[in-house]
Amino acid sequence: MxxxxxxxxxxxxxxxxxxxxxxxxxxxxxxxxxxxxxxxxxxxxxxxxxxxxxxxxxxxxxxxxxxxxxxxxxxxxxxxxxxxxxxxxxxxxxxxxxxxxxxxxxxxxxxxxxxxxxxxxxxxxxxxxxxxxxxxxxxxxxxxxxxxxxxxxxxxxxxxxxxxxxxxxxxxxxxxxxxxxxxxxxxxxxxADTGSLAFDLLSLDGSLGHWLIFLAFGxxxxxxxxxxxxxxxxPEATITGTVWMSAFTTKMAIYALARGFAGTEMLIPIGAAMTAFPIFYAVIENDLRRVLAYSLNNQLGYMVVGVGVGTELAINGAAAHAFAHILYKGLLFMTMGAVLLRAGTVNGSDLGGLWRKMPWTTTFCVIGAMAISAFPLFSGFVTKSMILTAAADEGHTWTFLILLFASAGVFHHSGIKIPYFAFFAHDSKLLPKITGEAPRNMLVAMAIAAFLCIAVGVYPAPLYAMLPYDVGDYSAYDLTHVVTQMQLLLGSAAAFVFLQKMGWYPAELRSTVLDVDWVYRKLLPGGLRATYNAIDKGAEKTKAAVGRAVLAGVNRFGQMFRPGDRSFGEPWPSGETAMWAAVVLVAYLVLSIVGSQAG
Amino acid sequence: MSEHEHGPPSVSAGGVKRVLWVLYAVVAIFIAIDVVWFGPDWVSNLGQETHHEEPGHEEAAHSEPEDQGGPEEFWPDEKVAHEGDEAHPVGHMANPNTEEHGFGGHKHGHYAFEKLPIFHALYGFAGCVLLVLAARVLRMVVMRDEDYYGDDAPLDEAQTEEGHA
Incomplete structure (x- = not known):
């Protein structure tokens, strides 16, 4: 029923x-x-x-x-x-x-x-x-x-x-x-090519249609x-809007790639690049919700690599990582939303010391940070490792090394930078104005997400049971994996301490950081405007020049009839008239001869 | 962090010190596990790997183990990767050969470089220092004023009129 x-x-x-x-x-x-x-x-x-x-x-x-x-x-x-x-x-x-x-x-x-x-x-x-x-x-x-x-x-x-x-x-x-x-x-x-609309495995086999679909997903x-x-x-959506948005669009695209382009080799370098380049931006970005957006992009890279590798373990890894990622990324966006609500800003340059006023939000943020950084007992640990293992299984050495580097980098900017600059560091001038914790419903939402981040990490079996393929006896927990992952994260933490002590860590500055959108926000509009202005200026100049020439011609024509002008303003001398008449007659004669020959 | 824009440190100097000591202690623990627990296996493996590849040089391998760690051996090596595959077809599983080595465990991985003692700690540290230094250079190129794009400016007249229409 x-x-x-x-x-x-x-x-x-x-x-x-x-x-x-x-x-x-x-x-x-x-x-x-x-x-x-x-x-x-x-x-x-x-x-x-x-x-x-x-x-x-x-x-x-x-x-x-x-x-x-x-x-x-x-x-x-x-x-x-x-x-x-x-x-x-x-x-x-x-x-x-x-x-x-x-x-x-x-x-x-x-x-x-x-x-x-x-x-x-x-x-x-x-x-x-x-x-x-x-x-x-x-x-x-x-x-x-x-x-x-x-x-x-x-x-x-x-x-x-x-x-x-x-x-x-x-x-x-x-x-x-x-x-x-x-x-x-x-x-x-x-x-047109196949006569079918079914959404199954497509491939980049030279079909224009598949390339267009690939680009749409991309x-x-x-x-x-x-x-x-x-x-x-x-980062520009409303406080709650960003939380909604962080979950759906990009993961829908990951699903579509997993359905349509699993095992497409090209996705491996694309995904590897995605894990690496956003973390450089995340380090220098001041708006902490934008830092999270860069970090989101980086996490998508792991999933894209998983889809590109395309083995059962890799697809499982991509799906599992999407699952875990939605929870911890949502959690981090929720904590930053709470900060935005209470402090009125999420600029790292203006925040600090909020743990005094928002201890629960701080705790949830740290849990989200540990989950995204893939600490053992947190969700990221049991899902990300599937993708790295799958990449190494297939011999994608460089991809493996880049993913490992990106894992260290994730802890650096999402795991440490976000909680550190928002909740610790130096006391913000805004601190006295902050009235207190986030509203209770927000805390409940954060608590549920935080609980799930830990639950998946501690007991991943239910998640594994839901994955597209049988997981077999795969387990993320063994001494090697725990020790190596902890070393990677601690090395990253030590680097943060070292850079802070040396004064090399880039200060949080109010700024705009240029990205690819500069091309369509500045370069193209600027280029088009400059081209238009040049054409406009050129046209103006041409118009002015033509106008001046016409005016000069008309003036000259008018002057020709003025009394005293030798053109038509006074009678021509008889000899000159006779000479011009002869010239006209000879020209006429020549033209007649030429015309009759041609006829 | 530009301290002049902010108040005093959020956590007292003593608190920071305590946190750092905890960090150092945890680092030490995981490095110690790597060296003490996995170290013996790594050292004996150096000999074994050499033994498999060059049986004639067995003695030399035992007398000068560090010589066997030539760059190509630590370098990404698909052969090593697939060797790992056969031993562990799915993910990280316990190695049944651990008992062979007496004390300590077998550190597994797909690549020889993964088995180097404290490789991951060094890779994480070096990677992040380079990441931040590179990001500083990147900032010199891409940083602009906060209102560079002028997104907060009022929508221009034409847009407003269209909106009303």
Whole structure:
């Protein structure tokens, strides 16, 4: 009975349609007095209300419905003669669906005080779209959800309602929609080539369609050079918006790569580059939410390498790492959101000493930092090692070394820098203004994420059981792995202490750090403006020159008839007239002869 | 950290010292495990690996083990990697041959360099120092004013008019 009800609805739609109900339910008291990014009240008790209950129920119902669908369940329909498969349940889609629901639930709890219906609606619909995407069995359904994630999530930026957010949101939307357009174009080429719309393993075999789809996935997965939308947009969303956004779009792209391009060799160097280059930026970036965005990009690199290696262990590693990553990255963004709420800024240059006022947030941040750094007993440790082992198994030595370097670097910027500059270092001037801990619902959301980070690390068996392939007797815990990983992390910590003592650690400075987006934010507009100005100036000059010439000609023509001018202003002398008449006659004669010859 | 922009250190000097001592102690523990527990196996392996590859030089291997650690042996070596594969087809598993060496355990890995004592500590340290120094150079190239892009500026008239329309 329950199964048949569950089977009648594609996963994700509960969240999307449920979100659309939100505005219809009478809202709680509108924010009066101080609020930030729609969060109200800023402290004290808050009523859950009907909307809050619905928001909490949606991800729980969605998760239950999803798990009622048996593996292998599909829904096939025919639309205008095209065979579509809006639902396909298998182990790969189910693990992503599971973590997306959990992320949605945590985000909802974190956002329970948000009295801005726009944010809550778009957040839930966005999660629903991402869930729908991972259960899509065909490329057209995937495209629809793919675009829907863009259209829903942009409101989490625009909800900030500032000039900056308007601009950032527009840039974000353009890039995201571009990805969708490429996906659609690729799908059409693929259909023309194969006659099928099924979303299964594609390959970079020279088919233009597959390359376009690869590029579309690459944009959302934040491949190097296609990445800067992420670092541009995520830190500019609302406090809760960034938490929503950190979970879905990029991991949906990782899922799509794992489904469509598993074992594509090219992904290995791409992923390795992704793990390495963002950490250099993370070291010098001042906005701590932007540091986390760079670190997110770096973590995606591990998953991309896993997909590229493509063995069962590697795909398991990519899926497991996505699962763990969503939890600890969400947790870190939640802690920085709490800091932004209380201190009004997440600039490292303005923060410090917040542990005195926000001890719980500090604790949760440290847990998230240890999880992302892959400390033993934390989630990152049991998932990242699968990818490194798989890369080494296949003999990708340089990739292995880069991943190892990036692991040390992650601890350096995410594990140490974030907690250190936000909560410790030197007491911030803002400290007296900070009223206290984050609101209770935010602490609960952080606590759940922190608990899961530790639970997965201590007892990974349930996660391993969900992975796409049988894990066999793989275990991350043995003395070699624990000792080597601890050494790597401690070496990284020692480097931090050493650099601080030597005064070599770059100070946190208020600044903008240029990235690839400089090309389309400065170079291209500047270049176009300069070209336009040059053309405009040139045209002005030409116009002026032509105008002057015409004016001079007209003047001269006028002067020719003035009395006293030798042209036409007075009678010509008879001899001169006779000479010109003779010249005209001779010319006429010559032309007549030439004309008759030609005729 | 530009101290002039901030107040006093958030944690007292004594607190910082205590944290650092804990850090040093933990570093020492994990280095000690590596050297004391895995060290004997590594030393004996040097001889064994040489034994497999060059049986004729067995004596030399035992008398001058450090000579056998030529750069190519520590360098990424697929042959070594696959040797590791056969012993541990899936991930890191206990090595059944540990008892052979008497005291200590076998440090496994895909590459010879992974088995070097305290390789990971040195790699982590050196990697992060280079990372930060390189980032400082990068900053010289890419750092601009906070309002470089002017994103906070009011949307221009044309945009506003379109918005109203």
């Amino acid at each position: 329950l199964e048949s009800i569950a089977a009648s609805l594609p996963p994700g739609l509960i969240l999307i349609f449920g979100a659309l109900l939100l505005p219809l339910i009478p809202g709680e008291s509108a924010p009066t007095g101080e609020s930030a990014d729609g969060i109200w009240p800023l402290s004290g008790k808050s009523k859950l209300g009907m909307r809050g209950i619905l928001m909490l129920l949606l991800p729980i119902l969605g998760l239950a419905q999803m798990w009622l669908l048996p593996l292998g369940h599909t829904v096939d329909v025919e639309v205008f003669g095209y065979a579509l498969q809006p639902v396909r349940v298998d182990r790969l889609s189910r693990i992503f669906g599971t973590i997306f629901h959990i992320a949605a639930l945590i985000s909802v709890i974190y956002a329970l005080r948000v009295r801005d219906t726009l944010q809550n609606l778009s957040g839930l619909a966005y999660a629903g779209a991402a869930i729908g995407a991972v259960f899509s069995g065909d490329l057209i359904t995937l495209f629809v959800y793919w675009e829907l994630t863009a259209l829903t999530s942009v409101f989490l930026i625009w909800a900030k309602r500032t000039n900056r957010a308007t601009r950032v949101g527009m840039r974000y939307l353009i890039v995201q929609v571009l990805s969708g357009v490429l996906l659609l174009a690729g799908t059409l080429f693929h259909y 944009i959302k997965a934040a491949f190097p050079m296609l990445h800067s939308w992420l670092e541009d947009a995520y």
